[in-house]
Amino acid sequence: MLSARYDLFISHASEDKEEFVRPLATSLMQLGVKTWYDEHSLTIGDSLSASIDKGLQESNYGLIVLSPSFLSKPWPEYEFRSLITLETGDRKRILPVWYHVNRKEIMRFSPHLADRYAFDATGKDPLLAALEALRVAKPEAYAELYRRHAAEKLSVPLGKLAPNPMLGPPMTQPQLRRIRFIREALMEVFPQGWNETVTSFRRDLPQYRDGEIEVWECVAGTYLRVSRKFTLDRKRRRALFRLLIDDTIGTPIPDDPGQPAWVRAAAAEFRSELPDE
Structure with missing residues (x-):
């Protein structure tokens, strides 16, 4: 396990904060996961890769909430490719969470992410997504x-x-x-x-x-x-x-x-x- 200030950061569209991301972050913190998410609320004009790269410098893992709001932002194509370069070797550091999206929509956004294991949080308690993140980020806990x-x-x-x-x-x-x-x-x-x-x-x-x-x-x-x-x-x-x-x-x-x-x-x-x- 890497040594970092946080166990996990959450990258998300600002539109999803109230309904899903804040309850998710609360559940993570209740489970003892040191979580950083306020700095990674993305708005139009932000760099996806720069935000995630910065988060990974401070955290062992990055959880990306892929939602209609997230996918609708005008990310340039190079941002998609940058997600691949942020992981080295076989070590998984980016944890995708699908929220009101399906595989077809993710495929249009990024074939790389569509082929990755993801937790589908649509219609589920945010606690379940938090538990799956805990399972990967802090397996001993x-x-x-x-x-x-x-x-x-x-x-x-x-x-x-x-x-x-x-x-x-x-x-x-x-x-x-x-x-x-x-x-x-x-x-x-x-x-x-x-x-x-x-x-x-x-x-x-x-x-x-x-x-x-x-x-x-x-x-x-x-x-x-x-x-x-x-x-x-x-x-x-x-x-x-x-x-x-x-x-x-x-x-x-x-x-x-x-x-x-x-x-x-x-x-x-x-x-x-x-x-x-």
Whole structure:
């Protein structure tokens, strides 16, 4: 990941600010994405490539809201070609969002953008576009969403993802076996159906799936060992689960002498390294 002042900037036509872009930017900031967008409200006479180039100097990614207002502006042809030159190698930095436009209209505007993967935000909650941008711009943070949902610490309800989840390729059989263990181990404190559980992992980018499954395996394994060792009641098992999840999202399990023995054991177990074979 590049080091930049912002995670993401939004380039858009000024006409789309009130209806779509401001709610989108608000959702991004609620999700913890450092977003710059006020400086990239484009009006007639502005240079598209200069604006995007300037934004990419300050940000890791640029999100372009392609709308009828955006496409109707008299961009010269060289502006279209400049979008290609702003990305180097295989690293994707420009994230197109379609807003009340279709592929045919995008093709007339720029064949290059028409062939790129884009999120179609037409008729959808801006939060969904924000989540897709988060998935690309901050994949580690996106992977944490499911854990925050489990700990009931989401500022944005994860349930809004349910109608149209953005899914990657299917899980492998080894991954599905690991997920089955996680689900069975945590069923009493985090009950979910099989399809819902698998879908939560399929939302992650493929290269981050194994790492996220490993985090949940650590939670499940520690939960089983500590809850059985101390024969915890349902209330304490639920508290144990919350402590473990909190640890994965930046709040370490307390291990000071004043804590109950099962809490201190959970802290030690969760941070311990398994011995080599």
